[in-house]
Amino acid sequence: MISLSDVSKTYNEGRPNEVAALRSVTLDIAREGVTVFMGPSGSGKTTLLSLVGCMARPTTGRITLDGEPVSGLPERFLTELRRVKFGFVFQRFNLIRGLSVLDNVMLPAAPLGEEPKTVQARAMMRLEALGLAEKALMPVEVLSGGETQRAAIARALVNDAPVLIADEPTANLDTALTHRFLDIVAGLRDEGKTVILTSHDPRIIAASAVTAVVEMRDGKVVEVRG
Numbered sequence: 001m002i003s004l005s006d007v008s009k010t011y012n013e014g015r016p017n018e019v020a021a022l023r024s025v026t027l028d029i030a031r032e033g034v035t036v037f038m039g040p041s042g043s044g045k046t047t048l049l050s051l052v053g054c055m056a057r058p059t060t061g062r063i064t065l066d067g068e069p070v071s072g073l074p075e076r077f078l079t080e081l082r083r084v085k086f087g088f089v090f091q092r093f094n095l096i097r098g099l100s101v102l103d104n105v106m107l108p109a110a111p112l113g114e115e116p117k118t119v120q121a122r123a124m125m126r127l128e129a130l131g132l133a134e135k136a137l138m139p140v141e142v143l144s145g146g147e148t149q150r151a152a153i154a155r156a157l158v159n160d161a162p163v164l165i166a167d168e169p170t171a172n173l174d175t176a177l178t179h180r181f182l183d184i185v186a187g188l189r190d191e192g193k194t195v196i197l198t199s200h201d202p203r204i205i206a207a208s209a210v211t212a213v214v215e216m217r218d219g220k221v222v223e224v225r226g
């Protein structure tokens with residue numbers, strides 16, 4: 001369980017450009033299942049996702065991960081926690097051009113100091129499951145949009161982190177690729193992974209793979225369904 005208790009996030013606090021991006025959010029996110037943060041642009045979805053993924057700290061309030069407080073941890077612990085607990089799929093995928101698909105997927109494992117062969121086997125297993133094994137040695141820039149996303153998912157999963165986090169994962173995908181993405185998410189849920197997404201996409205919000213929808217408005221959680 002990931003729990004937020006009275007969490008607020010203010011950017012540029014005390015300055016004329018201060019923004020209260022999250023206001024007193026109290027929320028429990030189940031470890032089993034797929035949770036989607038939805039809401040209008042600027043409602044705080046990405047901010048909430050970044051706090052849940054330990055990429056940023058709340059201004060006030062408390063966040064716990066499986067009962068352990070994480071919101072007050074020093075940066076070096078947060079870095080370690082991110083590496084072990086979370087896989088991230090960014091909106092722009094952030095794959096590194098000039099490197100092969102396989103090298104990109106293996107990258108997050110580099111700081112763990114494992115045998116390259118072990119990491120490679122894990123990376124290939126993920127690429128195979130995502131239908132990308134044949135592209136493993138190609139440079140990432142030759143991939144199509146859907147393939148790029150799947151490579152980014154494989155990279156997010158290479159450390160076998162229990163929680164997958166994705167910001168607007170279907171923003172640039174057509175309907176067929178969105179359904180493919182949802183199939184992947186359903187498979188991860190069945191593997192026991194926690195999946196947390198932000199989305200405006202009605203196809204995602206209505207999908208059967210989704211187990212909880214958190215509706216946000218003006219930095220507040222206004223409804224939780226599921």
Ligand SMILES: Nc1ncnc2c1ncn2[C@@H]1O[C@H](COP(=O)(O)OP(=O)(O)OP(=O)(O)O)[C@@H](O)[C@H]1O
Pocket residue numbers: 011012019020021039040041042043044045046047048198
């Ligand atoms: N680093 C930042 N510095 C200052 N303000 C920020 C920063 N990040 C977000 N904000 C502001 O915080 C508010 C919430 O932004 P956030 O990105 O969390 O919303 P969102 O619901 O994800 O929006 P979108 O759907 O457009 O991505 C917005 O007013 C935004 O301008």
